[in-house]
Amino acid sequence: MKHTYKSLTIAAAVSALVLTGCGSGESTTATGGGLNIDVPEVPMLEELREGEGQVNIVAWSGFVEPAWSDQFTEDTGCVVNRRVAGTSDEMVTLMRTGEYDLVSASGDASLRLIAGGDVAPINLDLVPNFGDEIVEGMKGQVYDTINGQSYGVPIGRGANILQYNSEVVTDAPTSWDVVWEPDSPYAGKIIGYDAPIYIADAALYLMATQPELGITNPYALDQEQLDASIELLKTQNSILSEYWSDPTAQITSFTGGTSVVGTSWEVLRKLSEDERMQGVLPEEGSTGWSDTWMVAAEAQHPNCAYEWMNYTSAADVNGQIAMNFGMAPANGAFCDLNEEAKAHCETFHALDEDYYSNIWFWTTPLEQCVDGRTDVQCTNFQEWTQAWQTVKG
Structure with a gap:
């Protein structure tokens, strides 16, 4: 099942990102053009x-x-050699071998690749299909745009929704409180996501329920804020049925009755083919993921790489990828191609920027605070990984 390959594991500790200034002492700020930090100069x-x-x-x-790569080869003469990766950490490791030209990076990997000098800035003039049809919410984001320069060509996005069994959870939930509060009526039947990045989900809930902590971005946590998030996660640990990283196991947990409420993806709810399984974006908002094509800094086949990015940015091909994987396409024009495309876009809220404005897309935690603070040092991904291990025990 395809989503088995999109789990972020504790193995990320091996190559966790620790970012500090690269000599200039400039601070990190989040802007409309992405993030401002010092990064290696790559042509x-x-x-x-x-x-x-x-x-x-x-x-x-x-x-x-093959459904689209064969046509690409016929059109361009570029043969596609694919390597499937199982985690973001594996993608980072593979890209650092110098053997690959392109990667479909999620936000929890992209900043690591940019900061490590492993990927090059994108010349969008060479990607003509990257234009007005690309949804605005996938342009100029913190996870792939540095100092106003794009490093990624959008592929698709999705939200981490609150899924529930409507046969048991008869009052449709509107808040994440049903999975975080120790007195939840579903204690012992709650499922959580098994990854250090899940710390952001706890931080997101604390943003709404403990504003005195001053959290304004769930991926920018100083030590006090991280400690509070870990404490919440440890409390939740006592009321969980289990954690999931394998989507097939998550579906089984819900359909088998082990879990009745918890974090999910819209595609998993649909793949369960169980009408009892419903999903909602809670009032606090949620975390999510957004993927982009990124070109290796020392790509051996850069022209074919650009041809691929342009080809897969076209409405029909981008839509095929989105439907195959189970996500919202980056090219909004796909939604008008036919009734099937329209239905898919409605399911995944492809053109609903109000919906996605409530989603905090996975972003690698950095010592340089991605919320723009300069008076404190934030915790980095390595520290998140170590803290996560204390939650799991």
Whole structure:
């Protein structure tokens, strides 16, 4: 099942990101053009030339399939060599071997790749299908736009929803309180996500319920804020049925009755084919994920890589990828192609920016606070990974 390959595991500790200033002492700020931090200077492709005959891609399962890669090869002469990765950490490791030209990076990997000098800035002039049809909410984001320069071409996005069994949870929940509060009526039947990035979900709930902590971005936590989030997670641990990282196991937990409420993806709810399974975006908002194509800093086949990014940014191909994987497409024009496309876009809220304005997309935690604070040092991904281990015991 395709989403088995999109889990973030504790193995991320091996190559966790620790970012500090790279000499200039400039601070980090989040802006409309992404994030402002010091990063290695990597040259950008200035001109598209003849393709090299092949392109090597690291991708999530379902992103690179014969249904569209064969046509791409026929159109461009670039043969597609695919390597499926199981985690964001694996993607980072593979990209650092120098053997791959492209990667479909999620927000919890993209900043690691940018900060490590592993990927190059994107020349959007060479990606003509990246235009007005790309939804605004996937342009210029913190996780792939640095100092006003794009490092990624959007593929798709999704939210982490609150799923519940309507046969047991008869009053449709409107808040995450049913999974975080120790007196939840569903204690012992709650499922949580098994990954350090899940700390952001706890921080998001604390943003709404403990404003005195001063959390304004769930991925920018100083030590006090991280401690509070970990304490909440430890409390939740005592009322959980289990954690999930394997989507197939998550579906089984719900359909089998082990869990009746907890974190999920819209596609998992649909794949369960169980009418009892319902989902909602709670009033506090939620975390989510957004994927982009990123080009290796020393790509051996950069022209074919750009050809691929442009090809997969077209409405029909981008939509095929989105439907195959189970997410909202980046190219909004797909939603008008036919009734099937329209239904898919409605299911995944593809054109609903109000919906996605309530989603905090996965972003690698940095010592330089991504919320713009300069008077404190935030905790980094390595510290999150270590803290997560104390939650699991």
